[in-house]
Amino acid sequence: MSEAKKFNFIGQRTIRPDGHDKVTGKANYAADLALPGMIWGKILRSPHAHAKILKLDTSKAEAMLGVMSVATFDDLPSVSNEAIQSGEGAIDSLDLGRNVLARDKVLYHGHAIAAIAAKTEAIAEKALELIDVEYEVLTPVLDLHEAMKADAPLLHEDMFTQGYPEQPEKPSNIAARHELKMGDVEAGFAEADVIVERDFVTPTVHQGYIEPHACTVSYNTEGQSMVWCSTQGHFDVRASTAKLLAMPLGNLKVIASEIGGGFGGKTTVYLEPIALILSRKSGRPVKMMMDRDEVFRASGPASAARLTVKVGGKKDGTITAMQTSIAYEAGAFKGSPAMIGGMTAFTPYNCANVYCETFDVVVNKPKVAAYRAPGAPQAEFGAEMAVSELAEKLGIDPVDLRLQNAAKEGTQTVYGPKLKAVGLVECLEAAKNSPHYKTELKEGEGRGIASGFWFNIGGQSSVTINMNPDGTGTIVEGSPDIGGSRASMQMMAAEELGIPLNDLKPIIGDTESIPYNQSTGGSRTTFATGMAVIEAAQDVVQQLKERAASLWNVTPDQVEWRDGSAINTAGEGQMTCAEICAKCEKTGGQISGTGNVNARGAGPSFAVHVCDTKVDMETGKVDVIRYTAIQDAGKAIHPSYVEGQFQGGAAQGIGWALNEEYVYNDDGVMENAGFLDYRIPLASDLPMIDTIIVEVPNNFHPYGVRGVGESGIIPPLAAVGYAVGDAIGANVSELPCSPPRVLKLIQEKG
Amino acid sequence: MLSAACVEVDPRKRLDVSMAMVFFSGELQRFTGEEKTSVVALNYRELLGELHNKYPDLKNSEITEMAIAIDGEIVHEPLLELIPEAAELHFFHFIAGG
């Protein structure tokens, strides 16, 4: 752990090393690669939300001029029910296979059934129309309450709810139930002077990355097949794809292109296995891209949820009990982040009595994928709304109530361990002292404040730093850069080496060139990959010292490394990094350092947001007029990109709270599958988003870093929701607070 | 007297060896029937061995796939972990992020 010291680079606002390519259009994203002989792949998608596939006949399509190959589920070698590494946890590969290409049932409108590769996109699209499919249409299940009923139509006949002491006799749409508890909530509520109990509903939302999924692949029977795609984890793409296609891992090279947004939605595969099948069967490289409509209908949105929250407190401000029951929509296959909701809901509070029950429920909608702190926004929305209402009813300032009951070092969490050093108190105090919070509201304005908790993860990262004879170096790392992390890697390496920043160039290696790296997500990159970078840089420094020592004929421990140079402490002599590298051939060959970590001790990042809104009482339109995002970064390596994470998370959370939702008709067809009607925040919707970076160091990282990528999406839901309710004098229980809903609340209030 | 001084004592049988306290998640409690237990183990492998001996039903659980928090520090791949003295241990599922 570095002592608090004067940093040369850490904390500066440097220009990102990949910036030039990004502002000139030179950077290559997933859809930007064309290969000689390339053909185009398109997917046939289900017109029904729930149906059995009785017949699938692709022969007419295959016979069409210009069609080169066809893919169906039968082209996936028998997929067994083992877990494979994908994303940051293990997933069921049979479910993955059946999601990529439907087997005997289609489970959501837009579910992929078959794919065609042809010489042009137009031919491929026309050929899809020639695929003959016969369906037995079934009743779709589109609502959590309906899905959980005993007599609901079943998506999977073999789904028996996990998580009860006895396995249920009958199958259901409830994949799993989880329970977390500590203390005695009954006793806690009995002690309370005030109890707040509310139901909340949150919608299906999409990560909304501007770059649709795309890939260009080339299957090679004799040697290495290649996949170029935009992904948060190219090693996971390799693992999933190789597993589904029964290929040895070494036969598949995956190159991570630049990625146009992920937010968790690009931690799994949709197109890549299909494209490889089409490539294998045609003998040509294949390019596939989702259009925006397909992205909404058939990638992985975030779970809708229904929750009940009950919190109790005494007049003196002590929160005595906190309880929730939450059902999450998993989409067509099991695996919503339900359990995580239970783990995070009340973690910002030091409360002895907590009970969380969560349900993972399948419905005829696309299978959900991760979205920035998956599971937490829904749960913490309900918790924070209830706590703010409790504060109001107790007549206590909402920040003060949170401060009084704040989780801190040593606080017992409901999921087991006690927290180590964390920065929630510091964030709350920063909120209280902020110019925003000190500004009084005007007539008609409302204010909301909310906390957010996310664990952050560590995991495996591997970095090599190769030094060139002229003293410049390449940092070869394996974390696809979704937000500017390369800048921080460059800074951390330069800090250790003491050489000019621009002498070091960070690149993202492909799966052939570097050892395994866990995917970019979970707020792990600056923390874990950063650790590996520092380790590799320290390895280089050690080697530089050894080489200098050999040139001076002293021992390495007689050489000091200072400001990018070796100093001979046993005599005369100073050599710069460049000078030592120039002689590397004579002293043992190229200098190359490695850092290989399975990083542990990731520190949680707490966030506190303050939101002011104004509501048009005639139309129900909400304007966010002021917003402040406060979060603990441990140590901000590059403050601009840390602020950027706070602001980006806030904007997504504001969208979730105000405008964004999947609108379904009774047939399970999404009616707003485009950016016009699935309305993410625009530049004209938002004010400047003020940020305050709190730094409570995480001692497991040499510089004290905590991941910051995810926590920022959690507080906005309740900060905005409560501010809206405050502005109109009503209780908000359903998101998003779109004009029709807000207007209804205003009218009901009378 | 000399011979007694040369006897090697199995560290696990020393009276002053600390026990680790293992806390079970709600899910694991279905297989253990208990919220917590104390165990003597020098490392993760011994820990699992002891737990499986004490609660044979654990073989039906996913405990070997779970992460473990050792005194609050979450370790996702605990296979080679040493268990410190008087450690507090919690099992829970891998956390995914986005």
Next chain:
Amino acid sequence: MTKVHVTTSINGDETEFLCEPHDTLLDVLRNDLSLTGTKEGCGSGDCGACSVTLNGRLVCSCLVLGVEAEGAEVGTIEGVGEADNLNVIQEKFLEHAALQCGICTPGLIVSTQALLAENPSPTEEEARYYLAGNLCRCTGYDKIIRAVMDSAETMRGEG
């Protein structure tokens, strides 16, 4: 379908291409002319990632047919700045960290250039509304607007 022969000017270069009547200008730029700096985010004119100028007017190239480029002047991100020199807008975007994933950046820079050509002294509100057609999911727009306002000030000689 018979392809149509089009003669046009792209970033000042005389260019010819063949395209189907239904091909969009975006398709032509990316697939036929290998100018992949302009991005497809939605294909329906809602996200602005495909922003280019057509005879000086800011348009979504996914809503323009390739054949409409006949005799016109098209300006893309590849024509912004010079080969070895970024222009003020590009530099300010980097200085203010007004990009994270960068996919919306080409469209935003083209749009910003069009904004400042039309209105060298926009207010924050004017800038936000002019750029409302360029979606960004990563930044929350804060640093983008700061970069735009700073660019305007610098280009006016006040920075």
